[in-house]
Amino acid sequence: MGDVLELAEVSVRRGTRTILDDVSWSVNEGERWVVLGPNGAGKTTVIQLVAGRLHPTSGKVTIIGEEVGRTDLSELRPLVGLASAALDQRLPAGERAIDVVVTASYGITGRWREQYEELDLDRAQVLLDVFGVGDLAERTYGTLSSGERKRVQIARALMPDPEVLLLDEPAAGLDLGGREELMAALSELAGDGRSPVMVLVTHHVEEIPAGFTHALLLRDGRVEAAGPIEEVLTPQHLSAAFGLDLEVERHRDRYSARAAGSARS
Numbered sequence: 001m002g003d004v005l006e007l008a009e010v011s012v013r014r015g016t017r018t019i020l021d022d023v024s025w026s027v028n029e030g031e032r033w034v035v036l037g038p039n040g041a042g043k044t045t046v047i048q049l050v051a052g053r054l055h056p057t058s059g060k061v062t063i064i065g066e067e068v069g070r071t072d073l074s075e076l077r078p079l080v081g082l083a084s085a086a087l088d089q090r091l092p093a094g095e096r097a098i099d100v101v102v103t104a105s106y107g108i109t110g111r112w113r114e115q116y117e118e119l120d121l122d123r124a125q126v127l128l129d130v131f132g133v134g135d136l137a138e139r140t141y142g143t144l145s146s147g148e149r150k151r152v153q154i155a156r157a158l159m160p161d162p163e164v165l166l167l168d169e170p171a172a173g174l175d176l177g178g179r180e181e182l183m184a185a186l187s188e189l190a191g192d193g194r195s196p197v198m199v200l201v202t203h204h205v206e207e208i209p210a211g212f213t214h215a216l217l218l219r220d221g222r223v224e225a226a227g228p229i230e231e232v233l234t235p236q237h238l239s240a241a242f243g244l245d246l247e248v249e250r251h252r253d254r255y256s257a258r259a260a261g262s263a264r265s
């Protein structure tokens with residue numbers, strides 16, 4: 001199975017700051033990755049690179065076999081679905097949820113005068129249904145709760161049938177019920193062999209859906225650990241990445257972490 005995404009010795013610098021420092025990482029077909037690390041570790045920067053939204057200062061980024069800088073990114077971008085806070089801000093508040101999803105087929109964020117095929121509208125509705133927001137299809141995006149918006153965004157990211165699905169902090173700001181419903185939907189997606197390669201960014205091990213197979217742990221723009229999830233999400237690696245002594249528990253396919261000794265009285 002070939003690499004779907006690859007960073008080879010990638011660095012990103014802004015002024016005198018090195019945001020990513022010599023990062024090498026590869027993602028293969030069928031894998032579901034979580035990118036984990038503290039604030040400012042470089043997670044969003046990694047996602048922007050593999051979404052084709054950012055060029056590295058040095059090193060090589062390859063997306064579905066095409067090297068960034070040597071290929072037309074506008075052709076590559078529809079193959080990579082992205083849901084992020086930055087996208088949320090670009091989506092028009094007055095647009096219906098169904099239009100937020102269907103416009104992704106055209107790579108745009110606002111519906112204008114295009115005519116959509118019935119097939120596209122049906123697919124958008126099915127995707128909204130899959131994420132439990134089908135009954136909100138006619139509601140305007142601006143009137144949705146943050147949890148509902150997240151789900152509409154994921155439906156949108158899946159609309160063009162991408163080869164890669166990138167989710168930057170999909171559970172941020174959700175209440176416990178909203179988070180768990182989203183985890184269930186993402187677990188189902190992760191377990192479906194027809195789903196695209198998935199990469200999900202989070203700060204919290206509790207926000208990793210069951211079925212995720214690999215983890216990339218970042219600290220200060222460098223790779224702390226990368227590989228099969230059970231080898232990466234150890235107390236040693238997580239303590240080193242987050243800079244405090246952590247205990248980690250795994251229950252079935254879900255994780256939790258807390259400061260070592262904090263549960264004792």
Ligand SMILES: Nc1ncnc2c1ncn2[C@@H]1O[C@H](COP(=O)(O)OP(=O)(O)OP(=O)(O)O)[C@@H](O)[C@H]1O
Pocket residue numbers: 014017019037038039040041042043044045046203
């Ligand atoms: N254009 C820029 N100029 C200077 N510094 C930047 C720029 N963009 C990002 N950074 C810095 O790079 C670091 C990594 O940012 P990034 O957003 O990738 O981290 P992150 O791990 O996603 O953080 P968070 O968890 O807080 O969202 C941060 O310290 C950020 O302030």
